[in-house]
Amino acid sequence: MNDDLYQRALLDLAKAAHGAGALPAPDGAALRDSPLCGDRVHMQVALTAGRVRALAHDTKGCLLCQAAASLAGLHGIGLNAAEAAALREHIAAALAGSEMTAPAGWPELDLFAPARPHRNRHGCVLLPFDALIAAIGAAD
Amino acid sequence: MSFHPAEWRKHFPLLANDSRLHYLDNAATGQLCEAALDAVTHHELTHRANVLRGTYRLAELADAAYENARRQTAAYLNAASADEVVFTSGATASINLVAHAFGETLGAGDEVALSLAEHHSNFVPWQMLRERRGVTLRFLPLAADGRLDLNRLDEAITPRCRLVAVTHASNVTGAVTDLAPIVAAARAVGARVLADGAQAAQHGPVDVQALGVDFYAFSGHKAFAPTGVGALWGAARALDALPPFLGGGGMIGRVTAAETSYAAPPRRFEAGTPPIAQAVGLGAALDWLHAQSWLALRAHTAQLARRLLDELAALPGLALLGPRDFQARLPVVAFNLDGIHPHDVCQLLDQHGVAVRGGHHCAQPLMDFFGVPGAVRASFAPYNTEADVDALLAGLKDVMKKLR
Numbered sequence: 001m002n003d004d005l006y007q008r009a010l011l012d013l014a015k016a017a018h019g020a021g022a023l024p025a026p027d028g029a030a031l032r033d034s035p036l037c038g039d040r041v042h043m044q045v046a047l048t049a050g051r052v053r054a055l056a057h058d059t060k061g062c063l064l065c066q067a068a069a070s071l072a073g074l075h076g077i078g079l080n081a082a083e084a085a086a087l088r089e090h091i092a093a094a095l096a097g098s099e100m101t102a103p104a105g106w107p108e109l110d111l112f113a114p115a116r117p118h119r120n121r122h123g124c125v126l127l128p129f130d131a132l133i134a135a136i137g138a139a140d
Numbered sequence: 141m142s143f144h145p146a147e148w149r150k151h152f153p154l155l156a157n158d159s160r161l162h163y164l165d166n167a168a169t170g171q172l173c174e175a176a177l178d179a180v181t182h183h184e185l186t187h188r189a190n191v192l193r194g195t196y197r198l199a200e201l202a203d204a205a206y207e208n209a210r211r212q213t214a215a216y217l218n219a220a221s222a223d224e225v226v227f228t229s230g231a232t233a234s235i236n237l238v239a240h241a242f243g244e245t246l247g248a249g250d251e252v253a254l255s256l257a258e259h260h261s262n263f264v265p266w267q268m269l270r271e272r273r274g275v276t277l278r279f280l281p282l283a284a285d286g287r288l289d290l291n292r293l294d295e296a297i298t299p300r301c302r303l304v305a306v307t308h309a310s311n312v313t314g315a316v317t318d319l320a321p322i323v324a325a326a327r328a329v330g331a332r333v334l335a336d337g338a339q340a341a342q343h344g345p346v347d348v349q350a351l352g353v354d355f356y357a358f359s360g361h362k363a364f365a366p367t368g369v370g371a372l373w374g375a376a377r378a379l380d381a382l383p384p385f386l387g388g389g390g391m392i393g394r395v396t397a398a399e400t401s402y403a404a405p406p407r408r409f410e411a412g413t414p415p416i417a418q419a420v421g422l423g424a425a426l427d428w429l430h431a432q433s434w435l436a437l438r439a440h441t442a443q444l445a446r447r448l449l450d451e452l453a454a455l456p457g458l459a460l461l462g463p464r465d466f467q468a469r470l471p472v473v474a475f476n477l478d479g480i481h482p483h484d485v486c487q488l489l490d491q492h493g494v495a496v497r498g499g500h501h502c503a504q505p506l507m508d509f510f511g512v513p514g515a516v517r518a519s520f521a522p523y524n525t526e527a528d529v530d531a532l533l534a535g536l537k538d539v540m541k542k543l544r
Binding site: 005011038039060061062063064118 | 482487504
C-alpha cells in the first residue's frame with residue numbers, strides 16, 4: 001500500500017508546485033510549522049470581497065505536504081474563509097475515516113487516500129490548508 | 141570474547157517473534173528485554189501494592205522490590221549511594237525536575253549554559269526557566285561536525301554561570317561529549333553540571349562519579365526497560381541542596397496547617413505514587429545489561445555503524461550530519477538524500493521492513509545549525525545484525541529509484 005502513497009500522479013502534483021512563489025502585495029500571510037516533522041508552509045493570499053483572488057506558497061516539506069500545497073495552489077482561488085475551513089475539515093475527516101471522498105472541484109484529493117492508515121502523515125496533508133486558512137484570516 | 145547478536149536478539153520478545161523486522165530506531169526507543177518484562181510481570185502478579193506507606197506484608201514486598209530497583213540503578217550508574225537515584229518518568233522529567241528545583245535558586249543575572257546540540261528535552265526547560273526567572277542562556281559553540289567545540293568553553297561558561305546542561309551523547313550525530321573539560325570549566329566558576337544521558341545509558345554502564353557531573357538524567361525505555369520510567373541521579377551534595385519540585389504524598393517530613401517540611405532525597409523528589417512496576421522493570425533491565433560483555437557489544441554496534449557510514453558515502457547526493465570519524469561516537473547515523481524528504485524515505489523503507497526515524501528528532505536548533513529541516517536516522521543496538529544494514533541499504537537504493 002505504501003507504494004500507492006507515492007503514485008506517479010501524486011509525485012507529478014508535487015512536482016508541478018502549483019502556486020509556488022510569492023505575491024508582490026499579499027493581503028494576508030501565515031507561516032505554519034508541523035511540530036512533528038518540521039515541515040513548513042508560508043502562504044500568502046490576495047483577497048477580493050473576502051475570497052482568494054491569488055495565492056502563493058513557499059513549502060518546505062515532504063511529498064505529501066508539497067502535493068497538498070500544490071493542490072491548494074491549483075484550486076484554492078475563489079475560496080473564502082468559511083469554505084477553506086470546511087474544506088480542511090472535510091480532508092481531515094476523510095483522512096481519519098474509512099473513505100476518502102473528494103469534494104466537487106477537488107478530484108485530486110483522492111490521491112491522498114493511501115495516507116489514511118498513516119496517521120502521523122495526516123498533518124503533512126493538512127498543513128498547507130491550515131496555512132491557507134490562517135493567511136485568509138490574517139487578511140481580515 | 142565473541143558476541144552473537146542473533147543470540148542477544150532472543151532476549152527481546154518482540155524481535156524474537158518478528159524475524160523480518162529491521163529495527164533501527166533504537167535512539168528513539170529500545171526494544172523491551174525479557175528480563176524487564178519478566179520482572180514487571182512477576183511484580184504485578186505477586187508484589188503489587190503501593191510503596192513507602194503500607195505496613196502489611198504485600199506492601200513490604202513492594203517496598204523491597206522498589207528499593208531493590210533503586211539499588212540496581214545505582215549500581216549501573218556507579219552511584220555512591222542508592223539514595224542518589226530519583227525515579228522519574230524519564231529523562232525529560234528528570235531534566236525538568238532540575239530546571240524547576242535548581243531553577244528556583246536562580247534569578248536575573250544568573251546564567252545557564254547549554255548547547256545547540258541538545259534534544260528539546262534539554263533545551264525547552266531552560267528556555268521556560270528563562271521566562272520564569274529571568275536567567276540568561278548561553279550556548280556552547282559547535283564545531284562544523286556538530287560536536288561541542290571544547291576550545292571555546294569560556295564563551296559560554298562565564299563567572300555568572302550557575303549550571304551547565306549538556307548532552308552526554310547527541311541523539312542526532314551520535315557524538316559523545318567529552319565531559320571532563322566542561323566539568324572543569326564549570327567547577328572553576330562554581331557551576332553545577334547536568335548531563336543528559338538519554339542516548340548514552342543504553343550503550344553500557346555509566347560511571348557518574350568518574351564523569352564528575354552533579355546530575356545525570358536518562359530514560360528507561362531507551363535502555364530496553366518499560367516506558368514511563370527513568371531516573372535522575374544527583375550527587376548527594378547536589379540533591380540535598382535542591383528544594384522540592386512537585387508537592388504531594390511521599391515527599392514530606394511533616395505537614396501542618398501552617399507549613400510542610402520535606403523528606404530527604406530521593407523521596408523529596410518522588411511526590412505521589414511512583415511508577416513502581418516500571419521501576420522494577422528498569423532495575424531488572426539495568427541489572428541484566430550490567431552483566432553483559434560491553435567491550436564486545438560496543439565493538440559489534442560500532443562495526444555496523446562504521447559499515448553503514450562507509451556504504452552511505454558511496455550513495456549519490458548523500459549528506460551526513462555529524463562526524464565522519466568513529467572517535468567518541470555512538471552507533472547513531474543521521475543523513476539526508478538530496479531532494480528526498482526524510483519522512484518519504486522512512487515511509488518507503490517501511491516497505492522493506494526497516495524501521496528508522498525521520499524528522500527533526502526533537503533537535504530543531506541542531507537542524508538549524510546544519511541548515512536542514514530534518515534527517516533520516518539509523519540507530520543501532522546490540523541485537524542488530526549485518527542483515528539490518530543490508531536491508532537499509534537496499535531500501536535506500538529503492539527509495540532513490542522511486543523518488544528521484
